Structure formats: structure tokens, C-alpha cells
Amino acid sequence: MSQIGxxxxxxxxxxxxxxFLFGAVALFRRDSLSAxxxxxxxxxGIASFVAVLIAAAILVTAxxxxxxxxxxxxxxxxIDLPAPYKFATLWSGQEGSLLFWSLLLxxxxxxxxxxxxxxxxxxxxxxxxxxxxxxxxxxLLNFAARPFxxxxxxxxxxxxxxxxxxxxxEMVIHPPMLYLGYVGFTVPxxxxxxxxxxxxxxxxxxxxxxxxxxxxxxxxxxxxxxGAHWAYYVLGWGGYWGWDPVEVASLLPWLxxxxxxxxxxxxxxxxxxxxxxxxxxxxxxxxxxxxxxLTRSGVVNSVHAFAQSSIGDWFVAFLAIxxxxxxxxxxxxxxHLRTEHHLESLVSRESSFLFNNVLFLLICFxxxxxxLFPVLSEWIQGHKITVGPPFFNSVTVPFALLLLFLTAVGPxxxxxxxxxxxxxxxxxxxxxxAIAVGIFLVATxxxxxxxxxxxxxxxxSYFYSLIAAMLAALVIFTVAAEFLRGGRVIAGHTGRGLLxxxxxxxxxxxxxxxxxxxxxxxxxxxxxVLGTPLNxxxxxxxxxxxxxxxxxxxxxxxxxxxxxxxxxSSSIAILDVYRGGKLITxxxxxxxxxxxxxxxxxxxxxxxxxxxxxxxxxxxxxxxTGRPIIKAHxxxxxxxxxxxVLVMLFGTALALFPNAPAPVRAVVxxxxxxxxxxxxxxxxxxx
Amino acid sequence: xxxxxxxxxxxxxxxxxxxxxxxxxxxxxxRVEKLGHQLMCVCSCSQILMExxxxxxxxxxxxxxxxxxxxxxxxxxxxxxxxFVEKYGTTVLAAPTHSGFDRVAWLLPFIALVGGIGGxxxxxxxxxxxxxxxxxxxxxxxxxxxxxxxxxxxxxxxDL
Numbered sequence: 001m002s003q004i005g006x007x008x009x010x011x012x013x014x015x016x017x018x019x020f021l022f023g024a025v026a027l028f029r030r031d032s033l034s035a036x037x038x039x040x041x042x043x044x045g046i047a048s049f050v051a052v053l054i055a056a057a058i059l060v061t062a063x064x065x066x067x068x069x070x071x072x073x074x075x076x077x078x079i080d081l082p083a084p085y086k087f088a089t090l091w092s093g094q095e096g097s098l099l100f101w102s103l104l105l106x107x108x109x110x111x112x113x114x115x116x117x118x119x120x121x122x123x124x125x126x127x128x129x130x131x132x133x134x135x136x137x138x139x140l141l142n143f144a145a146r147p148f149x150x151x152x153x154x155x156x157x158x159x160x161x162x163x164x165x166x167x168x169x170e171m172v173i174h175p176p177m178l179y180l181g182y183v184g185f186t187v188p189x190x191x192x193x194x195x196x197x198x199x200x201x202x203x204x205x206x207x208x209x210x211x212x213x214x215x216x217x218x219x220x221x222x223x224x225x226x227g228a229h230w231a232y233y234v235l236g237w238g239g240y241w242g243w244d245p246v247e248v249a250s251l252l253p254w255l256x257x258x259x260x261x262x263x264x265x266x267x268x269x270x271x272x273x274x275x276x277x278x279x280x281x282x283x284x285x286x287x288x289x290x291x292x293x294l295t296r297s298g299v300v301n302s303v304h305a306f307a308q309s310s311i312g313d314w315f316v317a318f319l320a321i322x323x324x325x326x327x328x329x330x331x332x333x334x335x336h337l338r339t340e341h342h343l344e345s346l347v348s349r350e351s352s353f354l355f356n357n358v359l360f361l362l363i364c365f366x367x368x369x370x371x372l373f374p375v376l377s378e379w380i381q382g383h384k385i386t387v388g389p390p391f392f393n394s395v396t397v398p399f400a401l402l403l404l405f406l407t408a409v410g411p412x413x414x415x416x417x418x419x420x421x422x423x424x425x426x427x428x429x430x431x432x433x434a435i436a437v438g439i440f441l442v443a444t445x446x447x448x449x450x451x452x453x454x455x456x457x458x459x460x461s462y463f464y465s466l467i468a469a470m471l472a473a474l475v476i477f478t479v480a481a482e483f484l485r486g487g488r489v490i491a492g493h494t495g496r497g498l499l500x501x502x503x504x505x506x507x508x509x510x511x512x513x514x515x516x517x518x519x520x521x522x523x524x525x526x527x528x529v530l531g532t533p534l535n536x537x538x539x540x541x542x543x544x545x546x547x548x549x550x551x552x553x554x555x556x557x558x559x560x561x562x563x564x565x566x567x568x569s570s571s572i573a574i575l576d577v578y579r580g581g582k583l584i585t586x587x588x589x590x591x592x593x594x595x596x597x598x599x600x601x602x603x604x605x606x607x608x609x610x611x612x613x614x615x616x617x618x619x620x621x622x623x624x625t626g627r628p629i630i631k632a633h634x635x636x637x638x639x640x641x642x643x644x645v646l647v648m649l650f651g652t653a654l655a656l657f658p659n660a661p662a663p664v665r666a667v668v669x670x671x672x673x674x675x676x677x678x679x680x681x682x683x684x685x686x687x
Numbered sequence: 688x689x690x691x692x693x694x695x696x697x698x699x700x701x702x703x704x705x706x707x708x709x710x711x712x713x714x715x716x717x718r719v720e721k722l723g724h725q726l727m728c729v730c731s732c733s734q735i736l737m738e739x740x741x742x743x744x745x746x747x748x749x750x751x752x753x754x755x756x757x758x759x760x761x762x763x764x765x766x767x768x769x770x771f772v773e774k775y776g777t778t779v780l781a782a783p784t785h786s787g788f789d790r791v792a793w794l795l796p797f798i799a800l801v802g803g804i805g806g807x808x809x810x811x812x813x814x815x816x817x818x819x820x821x822x823x824x825x826x827x828x829x830x831x832x833x834x835x836x837x838x839x840x841x842x843x844x845x846d847l
Binding site for chain 1: 724725727733734735737738739740776777780781782783787788789792795796797799800803804806807808810811812814
């Protein structure tokens, strides 16, 4: 099986190499043979997908058949591993995850090559660039990180097992989502570079890649959120984001990708920022590769498993090639990227997009700076330092709040220039509402619990929380006001009710209103995060009937039990949760011990009403007394974070829907009747 | 001679500072909690000391006890942190210090923020100055093609 797998990977490399080399040659030939070569290169690209798919299928089959002659299967699986995790073995380690990268890339390339009729020449360029990226990953898989390498020595009877942290249902979905996002950015990169190489006229490449980019962005968002959810429900430390280099690596392309999704609108609408956009997508793709390098080269310390390996040099070389290629074609063809318009006012949609882009890039820079600073410090000072959550939280929070402010304000500014009257009309009531929310949060008594009774003057983190709450409210109110305003206009014209009119409004311009829904999702995510400074913890050794009080809850130890499966044995605490003297639920925090890996793992149990999470961890037993140690966390508002993610994904899906047909307009065609002046006057805000 | 109004303002100011100082003081438990979030567990789990839940960790319990002893022993925050640096090395601090080269870590992001926002403002200003004025035209000076083009532009720019 290992030989077949290795052979298929070699075949995939040959096919991708053909697709790249011959595809590139065909692009520069102008004779009749060019079309034929292009077609063979396209087909070779499609065939490479089949080959990589077979290789991945072989590896998964080997996991199911417990073929421990393959070293990768031996290191990441065992006989008693449940079936879904055997499937997940494919992306559980270095070599498998690179094969999975390659498979997804081949899958994207497959779809792209099938749709080549849309614009054969542009797609041929994109296909060649994707083949080049594929060649790099297949070179790695064939020569540096071989998934089908055999186990040395005697054939082991059982595998070493999968890391217990990865044995959780989300681990079956989180990496594929994240990788789909990472790899997906290759498509807009390929189109952008292709369009630059061929001096593609107009912005059609942006229209072609818009959906690809949005789908990719949605998948990456989903992947990051699932990772946070997994960290929260599996790692058992009571948080969901720890600024680990692997987390940062996934955030970097998300930030620049989000900036691109905004600034690309300026190119579509006003023919501006062409250079900026093309570099944003180059950087986004570069960061996907850089993130992979960062987490697999051992350059920085990470809690993730595959941080130590020797493939870093390959990635450095690949990054250098990407940078050189992008710079060369940019310098060579930059005259093609001349802007059509200039900014006219500081108070305009264009300016808000520019500021928003700068903030996204700054947050990206801060995340990268903090991650790499220990390396820099060691190089300059001779000793390593730690740059952990206190640094990232202190620095990124003010930036993120500025961004949230722009999220509220930007969409309602008019293109070109916004008048003072329009500003007042659009923002007066939402601002009053946001201030009212702030006053309410401060004026309410702290005894109400959660985020009520905020005292922003006692700690800067509380101050940030209050500002975040007010800005999140501002975002929600401005978007609601925009929906209401548009809905009322449609209701007036069509005689429909307000709600159906608002739905029709959204359907008529799905991209714009889908984007607004994404903004609401972001505001909800901020609400979920702003409770963090108010987190509380309590820890106690608990015998039968013992009690922990935390916030409004009392946890009473009812019993302790044990369980054993083929894969692990576990100790479980049974804790009754009371609020105001009334039993509201029972929690079952668990401590597992995995047989194959001989590693322990906590499984927290969480009670999640909207106001706060009661998060309980079975920490283990006191070695002297033998009594179980229970740690309880009270984390305000966390549920809103997950709700915000769902709303954001819904908004992304909405934005992908085709628009409903616009109502037929009467078009005046006679110049004399028009009384029409050049559009120098600003369009009203929100239009 | 201070007026009654000035005296009142000074008194209120002193009261406010006193209240803020009292609020910021905190008890020893909250100091342990706060300092524990500025330290890393050194068991190589890459977790904040107060959040380390690494099963069988041989460091976190000892470190927490040392932290509590330091706070209860009357040491100031900086003395407690210095004690940990002396024992476990500089990587025990969860964030760069505010001195020496470490200060660069804190300063650069904010310099970049000022530079970035200033840069955008400058770009907008420069482009605004460079704007080509539109020639005044007579009301009927547009051809049907011009009008179609302008309508298309307006539609594109307004999403309508």
C-alpha cells in the first residue's frame, strides 16, 4: 500500500509539473499549437487531482486497515481509535496535513479547470500558477515530508495513537475548514497574478474571483471559529484564544483577506486602489504560506504538535520565489494598474475603506510582530523573551475598537463625499442608542451580575469592555436603521409589510445587505469577547456534598464515577448546579486517560445560558488526600461569540446569493430631456 | 487666597484620587490573580501561570505557592516579578518589559498606527488637491452615449 501511495504521489508530481511547464510554454507561444498544449496542460492538471485524491484515499484506507507499516499511520493512529478519528488521521500530523493541503489545492484546481470556458486565456494563466503551487507541495510530499514512508524495524502490533487533544468531534471538521480557507486563497492569487501577467483589461478577474474569495473567507472564518470552539471545549483552561503562533498564523490571512474584500469594492465601483488590491491578495496568499512555515519550521514555540520539523527551508525558498515573481511582474506591468479616480473627501466611503484597510493591516502587523519578537529579541539581546496574551491583548484591543467604530460608520457614508446633514440623519439615533447602552451598563447595580454595573474607571480592561459594548450597539443600531430605512421605502412603493420589504431589500442587493449581516455578526463576536475581563474562577477539593460558590451559582458535589472504553478510561464528577437555591442543571466534568498514548486529558462540562458560561473542569486528584479537585470558571457572554460567528457565516452565505431582479426603470434617453449633469454631486449616504 | 469654588474643586479632586487609589489597590487574592496572569508556567505548556491546567504539571503548583508567598510577604508587584525572573529566567514574564530593547515591542505598533492613519490622511489630502475640476457644461451638451455611460457610472457607484 505504501508503494502504491508513493507511486501515485510521484505521478501527481509529474502531471502537475507538466501542467505548469507546458501550460506556461503555451501561454508565451502565439502559434496554432498553443491551444493544443494549453488543453493538454489543463487535462494534466485535472488528472493530477485524481492522482492526489487516490493518494489521500490510500492513506485513509491504511488508517482504517491499521497498516502500521506506514510510519505516519503508526504515529497517528491505533487499533481502538474510533472511526471518525481514523478518517481525521489524514490531517493529524505533518505529512498527512501537507497531503491534505495538496488534495484541496488539486480540488480547487479541478473546479477552476472545469470552468475554463468562462475566459479561456485568463483561466489558462490561473491554471499554470495553481499548478506551480501544486508542484511545490508535491515536491515536499515526495522528498521532504513523505506520508508513505515505512516504519523502520519490526512491524508494530499497535499504533502510538492519536494525540488525545485531537480526539474531539470538531477536530474532524476544524482542520478541513481552515485548510479550505488557507488553500482557497490560492485561487484569487492565481487570478490576480494571471491578470497582471497578461495585462488583463478591466476588472473582470475581480468579478470572477469575488465568489471564490468570499467562499474562501467564509471557510477560513469558520475554521478559525471552530478552532476557538475546540480550544474552549477541549483544552480546559477556560479560554478560546491564546495567541499561540498557530492561531496567529490562521488569523493573518483572514485579516488581509477581510481588508481585500472591502478594498476590492473601491476597484469595482470607482476603479481605484488597483495596486493596493493586487498586493493585498499577493500578501494574503504569502501569509497563508508564511503561516504554514511559521507553524512547521520550529522557529517559534507553539503548543501545536507539528511545530518542530525540518521543512522550514523549503517554505523559505518557496516564499522567496513567490515574492520575486510578484515583484517582477508588478514592476514589469505596473503601468496597467493606473487608478481611474482619486479620493475626493476625508468623509466618504472610500476613506473609511482606506482607514479600515490600514487598521486590518496594522492588526496583522501587530500579531506578526508579537509572534516574531522573541526571535528578534534573541537575535539582538542574546536571550529569548515571551510575548504572550497580555501583550497581544493590550496592543490589539485599541486597534480592534477603532475598527469596530469604522464598521459602524463606514457603510453609511456615501461614496465620494458625505454631507453633514446626511451624517446627522444616519447617525443621530444609533449614537443616542449606543450612549444609552453605555449609561445603562454603568448605572445598573453590579449585583445583577455578568457585565452589569461596569466600573470602567477601576481598570483599563473594563473601560475597553464598556467602549466595545457601546460600539457593538452602534454597529447593530446603524445596520438596523439602514434595513428599516430601505424597508420603509420598498413598503411605500410596493404596499408590502415592513418585514417582507426588508427581506426583499436584502434579496435585491445580497452582497451589500449580506455584508451588513456579517457586520452584525462581528458586533456580536465583540459582545462575546468583551466579557473576558470579568471572568472569575474558583477552585476547590471536593468531597461528597461539598460546595463551590461562584457568582450566582453553587456547585454541589453529588457523586464521582468512573468509566472505561477501549480507547480511554475516565473519572467523572457529577455536580448539581443551583441558582437562587433552585437546581438548574447537572454538570459532568471528566478526566480521561488515553490507553495508547498514555496521556491524560480534561473534558470540561459547560452550562451556557446567554448571560454567562459556567465552565467546570475536573482538574485531577490531590495526591496527598486523594480528593478530586474541581475548578469552576464563570465566563460572561461567551455564547454571543458563537452566535456572532453563526450570524457572520449566514451573512456570508447571503452575500453569495444572486440578487433578485431589480424593478424595471423608465430610462430617459433624449439628451435634452435629461437635465442631467455630470455626477459631481455626492450621492446620499447609504446609497 | 483660594476662593470657595477653587477649594471645592481641589477637595473633590483629592477625593476622586483617593477613591481611585483605593479601587486600584486590591486585596492579596486579586493581586495574586493579576500577577499570575503576567507570568507563564515554565513547564513548556506555553500557558499563562494561572491558566495552566496541564495534568501532572510539576511547576505550576510550586510557582503559584511562590507567588502567593511573595505577595503575602509584602513584596511589591515589581519585586515579585523580579523574583520570578531571577529564578526562572526572562521567559517567565508573559509580556516584554517596558525597558531596554523590550520597549520597542510596545512602541512600534503605536508608531505604526500613527504612521498608518497619518499616511491615509495625507493620501486623501494629496489626491483631493490633485482632483481634476470638471468643466462646466451646458445642460444639453451630453450625447445619448454619454448619458448612458454616466448613468452606468452612477448605478455602479451607488449599488442601485
